[in-house]
Amino acid sequence: MAAEHIQTPKGTRDFFPADMRLQNHVFDGWRSVCRSFGYEEYEGPTFEHLELYVGKSGPEIVEQLYHFKDKGDRDLALRPELTPTLARMVNAKGPALRKPLKWFSIPRLYRYERAQRGRLREFFQLNMDIVGCDTVAAEADLIAAVIEMLRGFGLGSSDFAVRIASRALLSEFLDRLGVAADCKAGVYAALDKRAKIGEAEFRRLLDELGAGNVTPDLERFFQCRSLQDLTQVFPDPSAGEHAALQDLQNLFTLLAGLGLEDSLTIDTSVVRGLAYYTGIVFEVFDKGIGLRALAGGGRYDSLMASLGGAPVSAVGFGMGDVVLAELLKEKDLLPQGRSGVDYYLADLASGELPRAEMLALAQRLRGAGRSVAYSLKGGKFKKQMEEANDAGAKRVLFFGSDRAPAGSFEVKDLASGEQQVLEEALL
Ligand code: HAM
Numbered sequence: 001m002a003a004e005h006i007q008t009p010k011g012t013r014d015f016f017p018a019d020m021r022l023q024n025h026v027f028d029g030w031r032s033v034c035r036s037f038g039y040e041e042y043e044g045p046t047f048e049h050l051e052l053y054v055g056k057s058g059p060e061i062v063e064q065l066y067h068f069k070d071k072g073d074r075d076l077a078l079r080p081e082l083t084p085t086l087a088r089m090v091n092a093k094g095p096a097l098r099k100p101l102k103w104f105s106i107p108r109l110y111r112y113e114r115a116q117r118g119r120l121r122e123f124f125q126l127n128m129d130i131v132g133c134d135t136v137a138a139e140a141d142l143i144a145a146v147i148e149m150l151r152g153f154g155l156g157s158s159d160f161a162v163r164i165a166s167r168a169l170l171s172e173f174l175d176r177l178g179v180a181a182d183c184k185a186g187v188y189a190a191l192d193k194r195a196k197i198g199e200a201e202f203r204r205l206l207d208e209l210g211a212g213n214v215t216p217d218l219e220r221f222f223q224c225r226s227l228q229d230l231t232q233v234f235p236d237p238s239a240g241e242h243a244a245l246q247d248l249q250n251l252f253t254l255l256a257g258l259g260l261e262d263s264l265t266i267d268t269s270v271v272r273g274l275a276y277y278t279g280i281v282f283e284v285f286d287k288g289i290g291l292r293a294l295a296g297g298g299r300y301d302s303l304m305a306s307l308g309g310a311p312v313s314a315v316g317f318g319m320g321d322v323v324l325a326e327l328l329k330e331k332d333l334l335p336q337g338r339s340g341v342d343y344y345l346a347d348l349a350s351g352e353l354p355r356a357e358m359l360a361l362a363q364r365l366r367g368a369g370r371s372v373a374y375s376l377k378g379g380k381f382k383k384q385m386e387e388a389n390d391a392g393a394k395r396v397l398f399f400g401s402d403r404a405p406a407g408s409f410e411v412k413d414l415a416s417g418e419q420q421v422l423e424e425a426l427l
Contacts, residue, residue, distance in 0.1 A: 011113065011121025018338075023124075025335050026153075026321055026328075027106060030126045033149040034104040037141065039128055042103050044085035046110075050075040052084045056306060060189055060273045064111040078110035082127045083276070083303065083316065090131055091309030099132025099312065102141075118292040118323040126295075129316030131304075136247050138315040139280050139299065140254040146284060146295055146317065147263050153324070154333040160294065162284050163267035164251070167277040167298060169230070169244035170268070173221055176238075177214040185275045187211055191218075192273035224268045227252065247280055276300040282317070286327050294327065295319035340392020343411075343427070345374035346384040348400040354378055358399045361409075365427060374399075388414065397427070 008014055015023060034041070050067050067077040079085060082105055090097060105127045113119045128145060130138040143162055150160055167188070174184055190197075190205040197205075206212045224230045227249060234241050248266065255264055272281045279299030286294060297317020305311040328334050345362055347354050354374055362372045373391050375384045388396045393414060401410040404421045411427070412419045 009121070011115050011119075013120065013122070021338065022325060022334050023321065026324060027124075029149060029152050030104075030106060030319070033145055033152055034126075034128060037102070037145045037148075039102040039104040039145075042086075042089070042105050043107065044079070044082065044089060044105075046108065047076045047078050048085060048088075050077045052088060052307070053077055053080065056084055056276060056303065060193070061111070064113055066110045066112055079107065080109055080111045081274075081318065082107045082109070082125070083129070083274075083300070083318075084307070086127070086129055086131075086316075087303045087307050087309070087314070090312065090314075091304055091307055094310060097131075100138070101129075101131040103131070104128045118320075118326060120322055124321040125318040126321075127316060127318050129314060131314045132312055133315070134313045136251040136254065136280065138313075139251050139282075140258075142297065142315060142317055143251075143255060143264070143282060144258055144260060146319070147260055149319075150284070150294075153328055155327070155331065157262040158287060159327070159331060160263065160284055160286050162264050162282055163270045164248070164264060164280065164282045165266065165268045165270040166244045166248055166279065167272065167281045168247070168279045169234075169241060170221070170271065171278075172238060172240045172244060173217075173233075174211075174214075175240075177211075177217055179209075179211045179214060183209045183211055188271050188275070188277075189273050191269075191271040222269045224266065226266050230266065230268070244279070251280060272296060272298055276303045276306070278302055279315070284319070286323075289327065289330055291323050291326055294323045338392030340394070341371040341373045342394050343370055343372045344384075344388035344391055344393035344396050345372060345399050346381060346388065346396050347374065347378055348381065348398055349378075350380055350384075351378050355399070361397075361399065361424075364424070368427075370427065 013019070050065070053065060054062055061080050065077045065080055067075060070076055086103065090101070106124055107127065108122060109125050110122055113121055128142055130141060146162060171184060174187060179187060186209045187206065190202055190209070194202045203212065203215065206215065221233055224233060230245060234245065237245060252261070252264065255261065270281055270283050272283070277298040278301045281298030282296070283293045284295040295317050297315070299313070299315040301313040302311070303314065343365060345358050347358050349355060354376070358374060362374060365372045373393065375387050385396065396412045396414060398410045404410045408421050408423050409427065410419065410421050
């Protein structure tokens, strides 16, 4: 293949400055809410030992792994998600980390997915996790943060909904139906991709797992859309079912106390494809457009122990950049244009090189906290003004204007068109 024909690999993106601007808008929105909720940022490696994912993340993610052998014959994988890394890091420090931890990260992730709207092979995902909190206070904190974040981008309760369910309750229900414990992960994965694979394939998968006979009962469970519906399916709950129902009730009470009930629904069809969830699970969907999930997460109280650490509870979620950006675009909520430099210095001498005195002024202004650009090529005034516009400059300073006495400069505000002469200290 000729070099000029080489394109980005399928499912990856180039970020030209205009794309990067939008990306930064999303990242800034994420970061500011994480910080306002008191989460600390962390990061891990982009590749890990393959075994960190196999058997922990669940069959679907393992099928999508980019894995390889390095030159030392080690089996490694590009990270498809951050949660196993977080668990590994928490285990590595053990009790030295004071719990509960509230951590966030914005990793770049890799999944060999079928290319489709909202799904890429390389993407970013905000992760927010709380480690070491047993009660639904953790879920409430995370869900409040998701809602705050989406509102910060300009979305309202008519644009998205947080759908909440309980993996613990589903697990208890599968016990009631006699589904073997070692089949459950397969059943969750099948349920999670049911809409994607279609009914016939879904039933075939359940048959294969020996759970083909349970569908009518499952249907009844999956039609529940309120706590009331659930109490009808569980009129006489076991201790485990009771605890799971109580968690849902407590979570709704806490979030309703924050006035967030408009953005929440119980939706038992939310199962989550990943294997490690043990309690409440949730996903965020847009309303009306039908994009894929904006975010998903839940409680995973056994993951640290399953990776050899001390048992510790954890809850978290991931929100991808791709679907969120699509939704913001659909709703016209992405920022337009460039927010550029404070000053563009136009050199009226229009020589081939900018004047050294002008560069010195630029340096002084930067030292005073202003952002400053100027033409590297000098040239005609009109050209420099075009460059100032392209740079998104707020003001142009006419360097060498004879209307400004020594120590002052003639400045034009590009938004208002207003022109004035200012002393350097006032710039
Ligand atoms: P997940 O449901 O696999 O969960 O991913 C969460 C979000 O990441 C999705 O809702 C979607 O926005 C985004 N996402 C996933 N795959 C892709 C893709 N191929 N392209 C673009 N966006 C994608 C997890 O990853 C869990 N580890 C989240 C978590 C954190 N649970 C607890 N803590």
